[in-house]
Amino acid sequence: xxxxTFSEQEYRDFCKYLEKKCGIILGDSKxxxxxxxxxxxxxxxKLVSMTELLQLVFTNxxxxxxxxxxxxxxxxxxxxxxxxxxxxxxxxxLLPEVAASKRQIKMWSAASSSGQEPYSIAMIIQEKxxxxxxxxxxxQITATDISSSxxxxxxxxxxxxxxxxxxxxxxxxxxxxxxxxTDRMKIKDTLKRMVTFKPxxxxxxxxxxxKFDIIFCRNVLIYFSPEIKSQVINKMAKSLNPKGYLLLxxxxxxxxxxxxxxxxxxxxxxxxxxx
Numbered sequence: 361x362x363x364x365t366f367s368e369q370e371y372r373d374f375c376k377y378l379e380k381k382c383g384i385i386l387g388d389s390k391x392x393x394x395x396x397x398x399x400x401x402x403x404x405x406k407l408v409s410m411t412e413l414l415q416l417v418f419t420n421x422x423x424x425x426x427x428x429x430x431x432x433x434x435x436x437x438x439x440x441x442x443x444x445x446x447x448x449x450x451x452x453x454l455l456p457e458v459a460a461s462k463r464q465i466k467m468w469s470a471a472s473s474s475g476q477e478p479y480s481i482a483m484i485i486q487e488k489x490x491x492x493x494x495x496x497x498x499x500q501i502t503a504t505d506i507s508s509s510x511x512x513x514x515x516x517x518x519x520x521x522x523x524x525x526x527x528x529x530x531x532x533x534x535x536x537x538x539x540x541x542t543d544r545m546k547i548k549d550t551l552k553r554m555v556t557f558k559p560x561x562x563x564x565x566x567x568x569x570x571k572f573d574i575i576f577c578r579n580v581l582i583y584f585s586p587e588i589k590s591q592v593i594n595k596m597a598k599s600l601n602p603k604g605y606l607l608l609x610x611x612x613x614x615x616x617x618x619x620x621x622x623x624x625x626x627x628x629x630x631x632x633x634x635x
Contacts, residue, residue, distance in 0.1 A: 363409035364399045366391075370414050377418060378433060382506055383563050383588040397432040401425070431507045438473045440527035441480045442578065445629040446607045450574070451484045453626070454605055458573045459489065468569065468599070469503040470562065470577040474523070475514035475555075477576060478503035479547055482554040483536055502569060504560035511557045517547030562592050566599045573601050579609035590617045597621065597634060606632040 366374075374394060375386045386393065398413060405425050407413050416422045417429050441447050458465050469478040478501055485499050505511055521543045524533060533545065540546035560569070562580070575596055581589045596606060597620040606621060608614070614621055614632060621632035 362399065362402045362407075363411070364395050364402070366394070366410045366414060370411060373418060374414055378430075379585070379588075381430060381563075382434060382561055383585070383592070384434065384583045385585055394433075397435075398429060401428055401432065404428070427508060431509045434506050435510055436473050436579075438476045438579075440476045440532075442477065442527065443610050443629070445626060446576070446578065446631070447480060447484050449607075449626050449629065449631060450481065451488050454574055454631075455485065455488050463498075465499045465574075466570065466572045466601075467499070467501045467574045468572045468576065469501065469555075470560075470575060470596070471580040472503035472505045472510075472514060472557070473507075474510055475503065475517065475557075476523075476527070477578065478514075478555045478557075479517070479536075479551065480527075481576065482551050483532060485554065486536070486551060499554060501555045502572070503555050503557045504569070505557075506559070506561045508559060511559060514555075514557045515552075517552050518544055519546075520544050563588070566595050569599060571601050572599055572604060574605045574607070575600060576607050578607060579612070581608065581612045586617070593618045594620065600634045602634065604634045606634070608632070 371391055371394065378384050378386060395410070398410065402408070402410070402413060405413070405422070405428070407416075413425070413429075417426055420426060455465070467481060469481060472478050481501055485501075489499070503514065505514070518540050519537075524537075524545060536548055536551050537545040538548055558569070560566070577592070577596060581592065584592065593606075593614060597618065600606065610629065614623070620635060622635055624631050624633055
């Protein structure tokens with residue numbers, strides 16, 4: 361029988377490790393999350409206890425295990441068209457404005473998780489620009505995540521009925537998906553080709569990604585300390601083209617983090633424009 365208990369000191373050490381590696385702060389009362397996310401790795405890596413697992417991670421004795429631990433701790437559920445208003449703003453305000461420049465439209469979905477956000481963006485673009493000759497081929501969507509397993513699933517673009525039911529209309533399912541077997545559907549290739557998935561740790565450099573017109577960084581900052589939030593936001597400011605836009609989660613704010621953006625009220629919701 362596997363031992364999934366660990367000491368308070370081991371938990372505190374793991375919290376420090378996780379923040380150093382990817383910026384995520386667990387807090388004092390998330391021991392249950394550590395147990396639920398990491399206990400399945402004991403059987404996978406033939407380990408007998410959580411203490412053994414943590415010691416291997418802390419000493420970096422097993423790089424495959426270390427990657428699996430970060431994958432497990434950074435995997436978060438999401439849904440299609442989350443909060444609705446960012447995608448309405450994208451369709452009705454941002455896309456027409458950026459498309460009017462008649463240059464390539466570049467967008468970034470940061471921390472794309474299981475892929476619903478970048479594919480939702482691609483659907484909006486298809487619906488808004490699909491009938492305008494040549495514009496679709498001029499759109500580039502980059503989606504990044506720290507989790508290699510999540511990125512692999514995103515590239516496949518296959519979702520079960522439960523995932524599909526969370527924010528996705530029947531009409532969009534018919535338009536953008538095809539059957540993929542029992543209780544599953546797959547993103548159509550025409551949509552899939554619009555999105556490029558790349559590995560990225562938000563604690564690192566964004567230089568190789570290039571510049572963007574619009575960045576979605578939604579429901580990510582809530583996991584970081586104020587210092588790391590500020591670092592991430594200011595690096596994203598450098599990754600935007602002049603007068604580019606940043607969209608955050610509904611409960612997230614830039615207050616006291618940076619002075620690089622002006623806030624724009626959209627009623628409902630707010631977005632941020634690079635000064």
